[in-house]
Amino acid sequence: MAGGGVAGHGASAGETKLPPLTPGPYRRRLGFVALVATFGGLLFGYDTSVINGAGGFMARPDQLDLSPLGLGVAASALVYAAVIGAFTGGRISDAWGRKRTIAVLAVMFIIGVAVVSIAPSLAVVVVGRVVLGLAVGAAAVVVPVFLAELAPYEIRGSLAGRNEMMIVTGQLVAIIMNAIIGNVWGDQYPWVWRIMFALAAIPAILLLLGVSRMPESPRWLADKGRDDEALEILESMRPPGRAKPELDDIIHTREIEKQRVSEDIGKIFHNKNLVRIILVGCGIGFFQQTTGINSILYYGSDVLEEAGFGTGGALIANIAPAAISVITALIALQMMDRVSRRKTFLVGYALVAFSHVLIGTADVVLPDGGAAKPYVLLILIVFFVGSMQLFLNIATWVTLSEIFPQKIRAFGMGLAVAVLWMTNGFLTLFFPTIIAAIGISGSFFAFAALNVIAFFFFLKNVPETKGHTLEELEEHVTDGSIFHSIGRK
Secondary structure (H helix, E strand, O other), X not given: OHHHOOOOOOOOOOOOOOOOOOOOOHHHHHHHHHHHHOHHHXXXXXXXXXXXHHHHHHOOOOOOOOOHHHHHHHHHHHHHHHHHHHHHHHHHHHHHOHHHHHHHHHHHHHHHHHHHHOOOOHHHHHHHHHHHHHHHHHHHHHHHHHHHHHOOHHHHHHHHOHHHHHHHHHHHHHHHHHHHHHHHHOOOOXXXXXXXXXXXXXXXXHHHHHHHHOOOOHHHHHHOOOHHHHHHHHHHOOOOOOHHHHHHHHHHHHXXXXXXXXXXXXXXXXXXXXXXXXXXXXXXXXXXXXXXXXXXXXXXXXXXXHHOOOHHXXXXXXXXXXXXXXXXXXXXXXXHOOOOHHHHHHHHHHHHHHHHHHHHHHHHHOOOOOOHHHHHHHHHHHHHHHHHHHHHXXXXXXXXXXXXXXXHHHHHHHHHHHHHHHHHHHXXXXXXXXXXXXXXXXXXXXXXXXXXXXXXXXXXHOOOOOOOOHHHHHHHHHOOHHHHHOOOO
């Protein structure tokens, strides 16, 4: 529906504009709901990055005595479980609702943290990390979809993007806490890795307490025919006069969609446009991981030690990439409602490929053992992480939450995020082996080549989504017209 207009009584899409998004108290309510929901993102970031620092203590002979492969198994158990969580979480949220699913995920986060924190062996750590991974993967799908479905389209980018902001905040908190705990108490108390993991219980409990005050997604309610409930929520989350026209738009699109797309997965693959958008989503997820961002966020301490820092120095230096993630993510949030998604992606992949070439070249040119090498590599890694977070991370999650029609939104995003997590899992399991085999330079030259490929993938295949309602995007994806604009925006 062009322009997001109310298309009722035979009106064509776009004949009527939604009332403007004026200031009002509803913005505070939206902000509160986004804060609570994105505790799931905070847990995502903390639970995936806490291994970056905690792993060294877990591997000690007087603790779990993990081999390099054992450490890789402990780290990747969460990631591989997240594949299942991502693929199933969306379908579960379609059946149960977004709010109830988030509440269940909060409980899973608490259970997973408890199991890992008291684990006497690698096997028990893996069990706890699997529970956490299921929750992380599902949260990666459900929270962005929930925020996108709740947000007015004019501020959807910045509101849905808050989840990625909380992810990188969680990563920073994990790395800072690891550095403090490891440097202050690590020598005396090698079991401090248990405290590092246990701290994740705090945001999990806050999420569980806060979810009771969250509304359900009005689009999910409307999709289930619960229009009165959807209208009540929209009225509390929109300026006066906006809720009813927006609900009419949602209902109109729902009625059209009933005639075109069945929820049966087999029917989806009979529509070449839906197949194409699913493949685009999977490509977005795959290339987000081949930037190598999580190899740094999970094994940054190891990379920095390889570059020449000592163990304690690497833990402290590791704060710099995590801090720049948060700073650039804040800037990216401001960009999301102002800048073309396509241009953001293209600039981002170009910068990331360039930064990888610089890192690989510096590792080759600068002599091992030299005083300058670790600091030059740290600066270049910070430049890489900043470029990634500024242009790619938030744009990835926002775009994935936007591009799929309502009937396949949870399935499509679940599949795309599952691909993302499978790629993440492969790199998480084998990155220590890869960097040991071909070094920093070989690893980052390989990442550079993959990011050049990503640039051309986005140039040729990814449509613009900024400035359109979800209903408008739904219609244009289903009829294929959204793909005609690729290259013109």
